[in-house]
Amino acid sequence: MLDKNYKLEKGFLAEIPLRFRSGSMAMLGIEPMINILNWSPPGLVERYFKKKPPEGEDLDLVQSRIVLSKITYFNPQTLDKDNLQTLLRLAAVMLDFPSADPEKMAELTRHTYPVFSSWMLMANKFMRQSKTVTNGTHAVKDSHDVTVDWCR
Numbered sequence: 001m002l003d004k005n006y007k008l009e010k011g012f013l014a015e016i017p018l019r020f021r022s023g024s025m026a027m028l029g030i031e032p033m034i035n036i037l038n039w040s041p042p043g044l045v046e047r048y049f050k051k052k053p054p055e056g057e058d059l060d061l062v063q064s065r066i067v068l069s070k071i072t073y074f075n076p077q078t079l080d081k082d083n084l085q086t087l088l089r090l091a092a093v094m095l096d097f098p099s100a101d102p103e104k105m106a107e108l109t110r111h112t113y114p115v116f117s118s119w120m121l122m123a124n125k126f127m128r129q130s131k132t133v134t135n136g137t138h139a140v141k142d143s144h145d146v147t148v149d150w151c152r
Contacts, residue, residue: 012065
């Protein structure tokens with residue numbers, strides 16, 4: 001899913017404390033999204049953070065920043081509308097944004113995370129082309145029945 005000319009958002013990784021950055025980068029490159037979201041299989045965290053695994057708030061920060069970086073691995077052109085919606089909702093949750101509106105997320109992240117912001121604009125373009133169902137503001141409707149099994 002990662003294009004050879006595709007850019008990865010590195011700004012999120014820069015927010016991870018140095019003692020966890022190497023393990024985070026390895027996990028980002030090796031593990032499928034589903035494993036990162038679920039922190040599974042058992043022993044996953046210990047495998048990448050051998051000296052001292054992140055705990056508490058550090059664990060939440062590491063996980064969210066790996067997930068946000070991993071989102072930019074995906075090429076929006078190759079995703080169907082349901083998978084694209086799932087990634088947009090996931091990004092909003094990880095960034096603690098009130099909606100999964102890609103235009104708003106792009107604007108709010110433009111300076112700090114330029115690659116992520118561009119990814120959001122591209123995702124928005126392909127959502128419009130695929131006539132994705134929205135709530136009128138181009139924000140993805142919330143749905144609790146969506147799974148992330150496709151990103152295994």
